[in-house]
Amino acid sequence: MKNVIEVKNLIKEYKEIKAVDNLSFEVHEGEILGLLGPNGSGKTTTINCLLSLLNYSSGSIKIFGKEMKPDSYDIKSKIGVVFQEVAVFDELTVYENIDYFCGLYINNKETRKKYIEDAINLVGLENFKNFYPKKLSGGLLRRLNIACGIAHKPKLIFLDEPTVAVDPQSRNNILDGIKKLRDNGATIVYTTHYMEEVEILCDRVIILDKGKILATGSTDELKELTKIEEKISIEINDLDINCIDKIKELKNVDDVRYNSNILLVTYKKGKNNLVEIMEYLKKNNIKYNKIYSERPTLNDVFLELTGKELRD
């Protein structure tokens, strides 16, 4: 498998804070790599370093096998970036914005025209070509932001939290678009703090916190990191504290927590765990409302690794 990006021992320091702390990773050709981490974990800084926008303290960055420098125009021409902030001109229409940014890469007018149409179709802005950005809703604006970054059909795409504050319809549209890009052969680096997106989208995930890599692997591989097998949450009003200790002694139970009227029981292994706990509740005449049984999520992985929730 070819590596599109190779990062070795990347360090970026701001005065006293290490924003990126000795990062090493690769991105394989044709994959969607998720950079997952809470706000301020160093995702955007890492991307900005990769793009040669920021000075970094030490380390090496290779893209398409060559060292990345500010004037590496041959590399740059194969990269597309969608920044976290909406980076479009208020004075230009949807079409003009895409044309302008695309024109920085593609000189041929005919090709450009076709590419712009493709980009507009990809993000679903066909009906808004002549709108000014101020007239677009938040979701549509995000889609425009993506279109501006990928219209030139780059081989490597960086997407920095493209779905922040986006309505569900737009989000689905965006995620579909990203899949399409991958299917067309692009390699994608995708940062987000929405683990659900990572789970649907990414082939491989890097979990970042405080500038360090906590774990790398496919979603399933990461989930194996947690010892949790199953998570059962039950709504119970006013549970007797003594019961909690009793539940802890049930078969396979790893941990029990009770707060805000929710009983959370986690299991390391075993099957039919749900049946057992329901029987226990019945026996002790404890009334309950809803019961959920969940498989572990990346949030649990993150919780396991850092002791804190991903979204805080």
Next chain:
Amino acid sequence: MTVFKTFLKILNKNKFIIILYTLFLIFFGGFNMQTSESNINFVASKPDIMIVNYDEEKGITKDLIKYIEENSNVVDLKNNEDAINDALFYRDVNYVIYIPKNYNKDFMDGKNPEIEIKSTGDYQSSFAEMLLSRYIKVANIYQKSINSEEELISKINETLSKKSEVEITSKLDTNILSKATFYYNFANYSIMACLIYVICLILASFKDIKIQKRTIISSTNYKTLNRQLLLSNSLFSIILWMIYVVLSFVLVGNIMFSIHGIFYLINSFVFTICATTIALFIGNIVSNKNAISGIVNVIALGSSFLCGAFVPMEWLPEAVIKIAHILPSYYYISNNEILKTLEIINFNTIKPILLNIIIILSFSIIFIILTNIVSKRKQKIG
């Protein structure tokens, strides 16, 4: 209280603008007041004359110079044509007299030599020319019958010493009063610019659609909110007015402690009220923060130019003065102008001042009514 706190925060953010306009007032007011004697008010009756003498300083030449010196302010500039031209252009000198070589001799020989002059062509220069030609005329007349230089000079001086007796009835120091008028006229610009800018910015911040949604649904009644806003804005206006008043005491001095001074204060206070209502009105119709500084400059500069805050009113074309009647600044500035020459203070003489004040207050009421109409219409977010 929250309203007031936010108000102070916004104010603090924009202190730069307020300081800038105030500095304009001090600089412009201060500088121009010092030069007002020669340039703004024609108070001095002596023109500024420069003499460039290529002749030896004796005989008629000497006497002519002496005569000019006695009757004008002789300005000493570098004898450099550029410097002289600049000085003429900027009215630093009104008239330049070039006395040619051998003037004394040629004059005594009855050649009536030609004198070159440069003139600004204004009031002062006409007066300077009158002085010069008077001397030459008298000298020419006597020269025809008198041959002795000494006798000639004494005859010229005898004639020229005939002076009219002048009595000035006014006890007013118009010079200082015109300084005060100048200051308060310019304050028209500073007050308007500062008030409109700051108040519009504050209203725009509060009217920011997201915040407005929040305030409309909040437990605070919008009327209470408006009242608090009005109160904060008024407080700001009053403080700004007081700053400018204190400044005027520093710059203009004692005259501010007289009855004239009190009228300047009342007049500017009434105008401050009016400017506040204008600012509130504009703040209510404009919600785009970016547009504010443009609007401020157009309104403040416009009414200052048209109503004679920068250029004395008597110099403005009549058509402009007519247009100016629709602006409150006109009445404010008119009052300052009346005060400048107001001799006797009694009911009859201050009646026009009071009338103007009533007009300014009426403008304020009109703007308050307009503001209410506009803000009622905007109560629902469209």
Next chain:
Amino acid sequence: MFIHNFKYSLKTLFRNKELIFWTFAFPIILATFFNMAFSDIENSEKLDIINIAIIQNDDFNNNEVFKSAFEEMSDKNNKDRLFETKYTTKEEAQKLLEEEKIVGYMELVDNKPKLTFITSGINETIFKYVSEEIMQTSNIINNLTEEEIQNQIMTGNFNVDYESIYNKVIEITTEENVKLKNISSDNLSYTMIEFYTLIAMVCLYGGILGTASINQNLANMSNQGKRVSVAPTTKGKVILSSVLASYITQLIGVALLFIYTILVLNVDYGNNLGLIIILAMVGSLAGLSLGTMVATTIKSNENVKTGIILSITMLGCFLSGMMGITMKYIIDKNIPIINKLNPANMITDGLYSLYYYETLDRYIFNVISLLIFAFILITVSYISLRRQKYDSI
């Protein structure tokens, strides 16, 4: 690429309402205000007819010299007319004076004029001067007549013809024989300066356009700039084409103001249109360099940068005479270094020297100063632009 970026830079600048207001509309509005306020100043500087009163007592009625002199100077058909004269009693004159219907009144006491005014001023001074001149003329007439008579008596002619002597003397005194030659320049209209400062203002306001166009391309200034930075284009090319676009926009703004002031307001810029265009272009370049420097060296949002350029410009224009030309003269005379460094004054002064001077020395000095100013600022901008990566964004 260059043209592509240039085209879009022009589009974004022209569609930015705020920028267009400041660089296009505001100067024209201001020019209109100037014109309204100053159009009459030059005329009001000249002498108006002065309202006076003369007290009709016996002294006045019997004094032929005074009587005929004032009659002539108040004659409506006389083009050099100075006075509108009312002949009244003392009480009436006092009342007129109190009501400020007249500037003063004259009473002849023993053939000596006594003048009463409210205050001192130019009109009062002229009245006083004229009355003195009449008195002096009658003094000359007396002296000369006396002398002539004495001469005739001394030569033994006792049969003196008073009338012919008197007429001869009058003839001498009325003979206009003062030879003055006015060598001042024709162009003395100083309201022109106001319009020159306005041109200077527009040139420097162009800096806002420069700032806007550069910020679009800098990764540490705008999000769009990040996009440009990751694109495979040389930064120099992109910035150069954007700056060129803003310069052209700026020149259009200046041209509009020139056209408006020349065609609508009849402002006179002198005859040398070519040199004026050069000055405007160099001045705009100075404004542009100010904009690029502010854009590249000050890290703040665009509003702050715009504010800085507007303030620098307003201060510069103020010092070069926008709000009263005395300011320019005071600075030029007392602290010349300030205006030598003030780009607004370089432009104002350049236009002024073209209009008012016959030689080009001062104009050339100003153009060179502007070029140096622009060069230094552009160099500073260039140095700070050479950084391709940032420590923080």
